[in-house]
Amino acid sequence: MKTDQPGLIRSTQNGWELRAVDVLVAAPLYGTFTYAWPFSDDPIVGQRVIVPWGRQKRVGLVHGLRAAVDGDAASDYDLKAVERFLDDGRLLSAQWRQLIEFAARYYHHPLGTVALESLPKALRVLNAKSEEPVMVEKARAHADRLAEWVHSEHDSPSMNEAPALNPAQSAAVAALVDARGFDPYLLYGVTGSGKTEVYLHAIAQRLRRGEQVLVLLPEINLTPPAMALYQKRLTGHRVVVMHSNLPELARTKAWFEVASGKADVLIGTRLGVLTPMPRLGFVVVDEEHDPSYKQQDGMRYQARDLALMLAKQRNCPVVLGSATPSLESWLKSEQSAYKRLDLTQRAVPGASLPTVELVNTANFPPKEGLSEPVIQALRENLDAGRQAIVFLNRRGYAPQLVCNACGWVANCEHCSAHMVWHKRDMSLRCHHCGAGQRVPQACVCCGNQDLSGFGRGTQRVEEVLEGLFPSARVLRLDADSTRNKGQMEDLLEKAHAGEVDILVGTQMISKGHDFANIGLVVALNVDASLYSHAYRAPERLFAQLMQVAGRAGRRAGSARMLVQTRYPQHPLFSALMAHDYVRFADSEMQGRREARMPPFSYQATLRADHRHLGNCIEFLRNAKAFGEAICAAEGTVFLCDPVPLSVVRVGGIERAQMLVESESRPSLHAFLNEWMNWLTAQKGAVKWFLEVDPVEL
Numbered sequence: 001m002k003t004d005q006p007g008l009i010r011s012t013q014n015g016w017e018l019r020a021v022d023v024l025v026a027a028p029l030y031g032t033f034t035y036a037w038p039f040s041d042d043p044i045v046g047q048r049v050i051v052p053w054g055r056q057k058r059v060g061l062v063h064g065l066r067a068a069v070d071g072d073a074a075s076d077y078d079l080k081a082v083e084r085f086l087d088d089g090r091l092l093s094a095q096w097r098q099l100i101e102f103a104a105r106y107y108h109h110p111l112g113t114v115a116l117e118s119l120p121k122a123l124r125v126l127n128a129k130s131e132e133p134v135m136v137e138k139a140r141a142h143a144d145r146l147a148e149w150v151h152s153e154h155d156s157p158s159m160n161e162a163p164a165l166n167p168a169q170s171a172a173v174a175a176l177v178d179a180r181g182f183d184p185y186l187l188y189g190v191t192g193s194g195k196t197e198v199y200l201h202a203i204a205q206r207l208r209r210g211e212q213v214l215v216l217l218p219e220i221n222l223t224p225p226a227m228a229l230y231q232k233r234l235t236g237h238r239v240v241v242m243h244s245n246l247p248e249l250a251r252t253k254a255w256f257e258v259a260s261g262k263a264d265v266l267i268g269t270r271l272g273v274l275t276p277m278p279r280l281g282f283v284v285v286d287e288e289h290d291p292s293y294k295q296q297d298g299m300r301y302q303a304r305d306l307a308l309m310l311a312k313q314r315n316c317p318v319v320l321g322s323a324t325p326s327l328e329s330w331l332k333s334e335q336s337a338y339k340r341l342d343l344t345q346r347a348v349p350g351a352s353l354p355t356v357e358l359v360n361t362a363n364f365p366p367k368e369g370l371s372e373p374v375i376q377a378l379r380e381n382l383d384a385g386r387q388a389i390v391f392l393n394r395r396g397y398a399p400q401l402v403c404n405a406c407g408w409v410a411n412c413e414h415c416s417a418h419m420v421w422h423k424r425d426m427s428l429r430c431h432h433c434g435a436g437q438r439v440p441q442a443c444v445c446c447g448n449q450d451l452s453g454f455g456r457g458t459q460r461v462e463e464v465l466e467g468l469f470p471s472a473r474v475l476r477l478d479a480d481s482t483r484n485k486g487q488m489e490d491l492l493e494k495a496h497a498g499e500v501d502i503l504v505g506t507q508m509i510s511k512g513h514d515f516a517n518i519g520l521v522v523a524l525n526v527d528a529s530l531y532s533h534a535y536r537a538p539e540r541l542f543a544q545l546m547q548v549a550g551r552a553g554r555r556a557g558s559a560r561m562l563v564q565t566r567y568p569q570h571p572l573f574s575a576l577m578a579h580d581y582v583r584f585a586d587s588e589m590q591g592r593r594e595a596r597m598p599p600f601s602y603q604a605t606l607r608a609d610h611r612h613l614g615n616c617i618e619f620l621r622n623a624k625a626f627g628e629a630i631c632a633a634e635g636t637v638f639l640c641d642p643v644p645l646s647v648v649r650v651g652g653i654e655r656a657q658m659l660v661e662s663e664s665r666p667s668l669h670a671f672l673n674e675w676m677n678w679l680t681a682q683k684g685a686v687k688w689f690l691e692v693d694p695v696e697l
């Protein structure tokens, strides 16, 4: 017997026994790792531990307890021992693990990675000395110091600044306050109908019962105004915010507050859904249709869908809110799986939705991107002293830099994509891999100095507008103008304070902002999405146009929206002009049903990445052949041929993918389970990943 085996302890009955635990580690490997448990304290599932990992140390999570093995059998083991345990496992409760396990299973992602990567970095990454960062102790102590909130019937959050609810809002609030058990709602309310007010009132009442509330928002940008509003209105309750741009200590503190049940309301972007919430009683997913709820790397999860699963597991109501619900959620409400709450009117008295007009660019050819009717409307709006939004979904100055002599186009050397010209800082940037360089003085092919931009981004439209309206204050809002901390807030503050006449921006300006004085919205450059090969493009465009239209006319006074297009007869526009989401959804839904596309079928994609496309395709062909052998018997799962991605090379790596479809979700997942066994056994240089419910195809 090897008495130097760590974890071998003297026990009263058997003489010697070995105690061991199964530990989850953040590694791209499926399964757990067994370590000896050398401590006299009993191990607890959910406990964070430090384990040796190759030559390093890593944070792991105790996932399972091994039955003690008696000493003689223990001699067969040669286990490394857990070095230290970091907490008592109470915060990473069974309830939390249930959601994490579901996510790992559903998205076919390694459980250790899912569990650990959902935690703030300080809780899962050791410092240079292989110790837990001191930040963790600070954050824990911070949460411990907070007083336990004592809830009583008299603690009523301050609703004095709240407007009196209209009947539709009151009905929605009543339903959400009375809801018990798992009960999903779709709050379908036109832009400006006061959905936020409904959330606030429902939350206030649910807080009084001592419940914790999770509020998910699609974008980091939306969290500061939401935080300010919720804090102001839910006085006496602790509201915290969580998103990926928070400083590490702030995020860790917020995590401890929420996980220990001290904080009452968590306002978070998608990662918020993976935070333990011991008293959770109500879940809100605002702008549920927003594509930002989909995580696009690592575990590619859909936070809205996980929020529903969370509510189901915790047996509590959940409300999804949108003016343009996703077709997935709309179908569920049609099938009565979600109860619908409708807000059909704008909440502010006198406010109205803008009238939508189409400008046919065949009749009014744009000069520098703007047609005459658009310029005219902008002028009139300025003269009337009102603000305008010019929306186009492309940042930079020009999407291509072209030589006028030889036709050379600046391309990224690492990607199969053009470099985007950013004029302000005289750079060329690749929006795929992030590579950047200075704009060349002359054509690299022929030496000609006459280079010009082809196409238009927000920077160029900003420049054109400044030229057309020299006295107007033009402000640009996009990922480039808001890159630095606080910039976004500054720009929005200016816009709200009326210090801006024309706001130019990407979809960033369309989301959630409650501007008071927008009299005109102009949408440019929409045509590419109308006939795109991406089947979700029209749904996305319609939602964006409805959202950006919704920024106008939010107070008294009429407002207009002008859309420049070559295809004014497209049915999407007739629905837009009527502000009729239902008409759009019905026609889109019919198309999807006929084509057996989601939400009438379920999909997954297998992506393969390698320096040579040929290797990607070969890998996928093999995967397909193996997959077809699995589903030959069943015939319910359909595997498409591998295809290169439309931007095939990014950062020097070529990419291909294949689509797997089924009309039955259980069949698809049964197939994926078996397929994964084969995939994970593959050795080779091709990197692959599986994406369930992909949105970008």
Ligand code: ADP
Residues within 6 Å of the ligand: 163, 164, 165, 166, 169, 189, 190, 191, 192, 193, 194, 195, 196, 197, 347, 348, 349, 514
């Ligand atoms: P949504 O999220 O549905 O687009 P908001 O919640 O932003 O709408 O509300 C739009 C505006 O209407 C806000 O300024 C809000 O304060 C106001 N509002 C909401 N409910 C009422 C109400 N019952 N009476 C008057 N104003 C309201």
Ligand code: ZN
Residues within 6 Å of the ligand: 403, 404, 405, 406, 407, 408, 443, 444, 445, 446, 447, 448
């Ligand atoms: Zn040239």
Ligand code: ZN
Residues within 6 Å of the ligand: 412, 413, 414, 415, 417, 430, 431, 432, 433, 434, 435, 650, 651
């Ligand atoms: Zn690139």
